[in-house]
Every structure is written in C-alpha cells, then in structure tokens.
Amino acid sequence: MSDRPRPASIPDDLITVEDHLERILRGVGPLEPYDQPIVESLGLPLHEDYTAPIDLPRFANSAMDGYALRAEDVKGASESDPVVLPVVGEIHAGSAKPFAISAGTAVKIMTGAPIPKGADTVVPFERTDHGNSRVAIHHGPAEGAHVRPQGADVREGEVVLEAGTVLGAREIGLLASLGAGRVKARPRPRVVIISTGSELRDPGSQLDYDSIFDGNSYMLAAAVRAAGAIAYRVGAVEDTPRAFRQVLSEQLVRADLVVTSGGVSMGERDVVKETLSALGTVSFDKVAMQPGKPQGFGKVLDEQTPIITLPGNPVSAYVSFEVFVLPAIRRMMGRTPYRRPMVHAVLASDLESRSGVRQYVRAVFEVTHRGAKVTPISGDGSHLVGALSKANALIVVGEDETALNLGDTVRTLVLDRPF
Numbered sequence: 001m002s003d004r005p006r007p008a009s010i011p012d013d014l015i016t017v018e019d020h021l022e023r024i025l026r027g028v029g030p031l032e033p034y035d036q037p038i039v040e041s042l043g044l045p046l047h048e049d050y051t052a053p054i055d056l057p058r059f060a061n062s063a064m065d066g067y068a069l070r071a072e073d074v075k076g077a078s079e080s081d082p083v084v085l086p087v088v089g090e091i092h093a094g095s096a097k098p099f100a101i102s103a104g105t106a107v108k109i110m111t112g113a114p115i116p117k118g119a120d121t122v123v124p125f126e127r128t129d130h131g132n133s134r135v136a137i138h139h140g141p142a143e144g145a146h147v148r149p150q151g152a153d154v155r156e157g158e159v160v161l162e163a164g165t166v167l168g169a170r171e172i173g174l175l176a177s178l179g180a181g182r183v184k185a186r187p188r189p190r191v192v193i194i195s196t197g198s199e200l201r202d203p204g205s206q207l208d209y210d211s212i213f214d215g216n217s218y219m220l221a222a223a224v225r226a227a228g229a230i231a232y233r234v235g236a237v238e239d240t241p242r243a244f245r246q247v248l249s250e251q252l253v254r255a256d257l258v259v260t261s262g263g264v265s266m267g268e269r270d271v272v273k274e275t276l277s278a279l280g281t282v283s284f285d286k287v288a289m290q291p292g293k294p295q296g297f298g299k300v301l302d303e304q305t306p307i308i309t310l311p312g313n314p315v316s317a318y319v320s321f322e323v324f325v326l327p328a329i330r331r332m333m334g335r336t337p338y339r340r341p342m343v344h345a346v347l348a349s350d351l352e353s354r355s356g357v358r359q360y361v362r363a364v365f366e367v368t369h370r371g372a373k374v375t376p377i378s379g380d381g382s383h384l385v386g387a388l389s390k391a392n393a394l395i396v397v398g399e400d401e402t403a404l405n406l407g408d409t410v411r412t413l414v415l416d417r418p419f
C-alpha cells in the first residue's frame with residue numbers, strides 16, 4: 001500500500017491510483033541489461049559508466065586544407081614579404097602513411113590528416129600562393145594554428161558518459177567515435193497488446209451494423225513505441241474465454257509485459273476479467289479515477305508474465321496507459337523518473353469534478369507570454385476519441401477537489417513531452 005494518506009472522499013470499495021500504480025511497479029522489475037548495438041540503444045539509459053578507451057582527437061591533425069610547417073620558419077611572413085618553402089609531399093586523411101618533415105620545408109595537408117612529425121602549424125591555402133613544388137606563405141601564424149591536438153576533446157581513461165545517461169544522437173555519436181559498437185543497457189521491453197471485443201474490426205475491413213474499428217490496439221501500440229518499448233499488436237480477439245486464453249498463451253513467448261484493452265467491467269461477457277480471474281493471479285479492482293475506473297494487474301501462466309488490463313473505452317484506455325503502463329515500461333527499461341512530472345498551469349475556465357475520484361481532464365496546454373495556461377476540452381465521455389485527439393494535456397483534479405476556478409493554478413500532465 002502507498003504511504004500517502006488516502007483521501008477521505010474515496011468510497012470504501014475503490015482503491016487509490018497510488019495503490020494500484022505501486023502494485024504494478026512492484027510487480028514489474030527492471031529487465032537484465034546486456035550489450036546492445038549502439039543504434040538500438042537510442043532512448044535507453046546507459047547501464048554503467050563509459051570510459052574512453054582512446055584519446056579524441058586520437059592524433060594531432062589538421063583543421064584546414066593547407067600546408068603543414070614549422071611556425072618558426074615563416075615568422076613575420078606577409079603578403080608583401082612572403083616566405084617561400086619547398087613542398088615535400090602531400091598528406092590526405094586516411095592515407096595511412098606516417099610522414100615527417102625537416103626544418104625549412106612544408107607539406108600539403110588536408111583537413112583531418114595527421115600533422116607530420118616535425119611540423120607544428122598549418123597555414124590554410126587561402127594565405128599562400130597555393131604552390132605545388134614551392135609555396136609562398138603570406139602569413140606568419142602563431143605556433144599550433146589550425147592544429148587539432150591529440151586528446152584535446154576527450155582523454156583516454158576519462159568517464160565520458162555516466163551510468164543512467166539516456167542515449168541520444170549525440171551520445172551515440174560519441175560512443176561510435178570512441179569505437180564502441182555495443183553498449184550495456186537494459187533492453188526495450190517487448191509489450192504485447194491485445195484488444196478484446198467481438199464488435200471490433202481491423203481498420204480497412206468491412207463493418208457490420210454493430211461493429212466498430214479497433215482503435216485501441218493501434219493507439220496503445222503507438223503509445224508503447226513512443227515510450228521507447230517494442231509493441232507487438234495482436235488483432236482484436238473475440239469475447240470468448242477460449243479465444244482469449246489461446247491468444248494469450250501463444251503470445252507470452254515474446255512478451256515482457258501484456259497489455260489488454262476491454263472486457264474488465266461488469267458486463268456478462270467481460271472476457272478478460274472472466275478468464276484471468278479464474279487463474280487467481282490477476283486482481284481486478286475499481287480505481288478511484290475517472291476515466292479508467294476498472295483496472296486489473298497480475299502475472300499470468302507459467303511464464304509469470306506481468307499483465308495490465310485496461311478498460312475498453314478508448315479515452316479510459318489512453319489515460320490508463322499514461323497513468324499505469326508508461327511508468328511500468330520506464331521501470332523495466334531503467335528510465336527515471338517513472339512517472340511524468342506534473343507541470344503547473346493557470347486554468348482558463350471553471351471546472352467541476354466528482355468527489356472521491358481523481359479526475360484526468362482532457363485539455364489544451366500552451367505557453368503564452370503570461371506563462372503556462374491550460375484549457376479544458378468540453379465533453380467528458382470516455383468514448384470521445386475526436387476530442388481526445390485535440391488534447392495535449394490532462395489536468396489532474398484531486399479526489400477531494402470538486403470545483404476549480406478560472407485563474408487557479410492546477411497540476412497538469414503535458415502529454416508527449418520527453419522526460
């Protein structure tokens with residue numbers, strides 16, 4: 001049970017959002033880390049400190065196309081009084097031949113090529129006559145000009161990325177630059193999504209008079225991917241325990257987590273509840289929230305795979321994903337914080353809420369020159385997917401709060417924002 005005090009207004013037969021979430025988070029553990037190809041690690045937290053095995057730059061090299069030479073040999077050179085040096089060769093990046101020059105000579109050098117032994121400075125072509133066998137240098141540079149020194153960026157032995165760093169393009173680029181093809185991270189959880197309902201048809205197929213398209217499994221698959229996990233979407237399963245049990249047992253081999261939609265309320269064909277209650281390892285509860293009241297969580301079959309059962313109403317399924325599944329996925333991946341941080345915003349209209357439930361109100365969040373503002377979207381039906389698509393935030397109204405007023409500061413979950 002959560003340590004937080006239970007709001008007094010919650011009816012006895014409901015459990016709190018906090019208790020249900022805590023039960024889920026206790027029931028899903030972080031997945032075992034292993035060495036993964038670096039591009040696959042995008043968005044995953046690094047499991048251990050990463051120490052640079054080499055210097056960067058690995059060798060002193062030229063920052064410009066030009067001539068490598070000794071600054072001392074061209075001291076005081078100018079356009080009107082150039083210093084002419086013999087050109088003893090040409091070095092390209094990757095030509096794999098070590099090179100050395102002696103005093104009073106120059107070598108053509110391209111960007112990225114190693115500075116030859118004996119040289120300390122590069123003069124770009126633009127400050128010369130661009131000569132081939134001899135070159136007139138029109139400028140006396142400071143020693144070290146246009147040379148990128150070895151180890152100036154990263155030192156061998158230095159911890160360049162700390163454990164817990166979430167890997168993005170820049171970090172992956174650094175790892176590759178240091179020669180790491182793989183890196184230790186917890187894997188993306190594989191999440192199997194099963195929608196249930198004999199009325200459901202796949203988008204693009206023919207509808208009967210009482211059938212509807214299966215929006216939820218697509219919405220949930222997209223949400224799973226957006227959370228950084230792998231989604232395996234299973235087409236809608238009809239409302240019979242046999243069909244549901246069969247799909248579940250077939251799917252468990254590839255699941256770290258199963259998420260279902262539908263079939264968990266009080267109906268006579270609530271197949272998820274009926275089938276899983278019989279196993280005795282999944283508990284079904286009414287959670288003091290709106291939308292999203294009927295919820296279930298437990299472990300299934302021999303694999304003891306965690307399963308989160310979401311209500312079928314689309315808005316309820318979406319909000320439940322945000323509140324329960326997203327934190328579970330993040331915990332499995334080792335990403336913290338598990339829960340999306342709340343953002344404070346000023347309410348743009350009055351809002352009424354039912355006592356005894358935590359209300360998640362669809363809303364539009366925007367940052368204006370006056371600060372963060374949030375406007376509720378009208379209509380609170382859990383079937384309103386059109387309205388849901390217009391929202392980019394959920395206002396969280398506490399269990400004991402029944403009215404909020406225009407101008408109040410409210411807590412908001414700003415959806416889709418990385419955290």
Ligand SMILES: Nc1nc2c(c(=O)[nH]1)N[C@H]1C(S)=C(S)[C@@H](COP(=O)(O)OP(=O)(O)OC[C@H]3O[C@@H](n4cnc5c(N)ncnc54)[C@H](O)[C@@H]3O)O[C@H]1N2
Pocket residue numbers: 195196197199200212213214215216217261262263264265266267270291292293294310311312313314316382
């Ligand atoms: N007597 C009671 N009835 C209901 C209660 C209750 O407490 N007592 N709770 C209501 C609440 S709240 C919710 S939420 C729903 C949850 O019901 P289920 O999880 O059993 O979901 P279904 O009955 O299967 O479907 C509900 C609704 O959503 C549509 N649906 C289902 N799956 C999909 C999908 N994949 N894509 C699009 N739409 C879907 C379905 O057709 C129904 O209209 O129960 C209330 N009833």
Ligand code: MOO
Pocket residue numbers: 289290291292293294311313316382
């Ligand atoms: O609580 Mo149900 O989940 O709103 O519509």
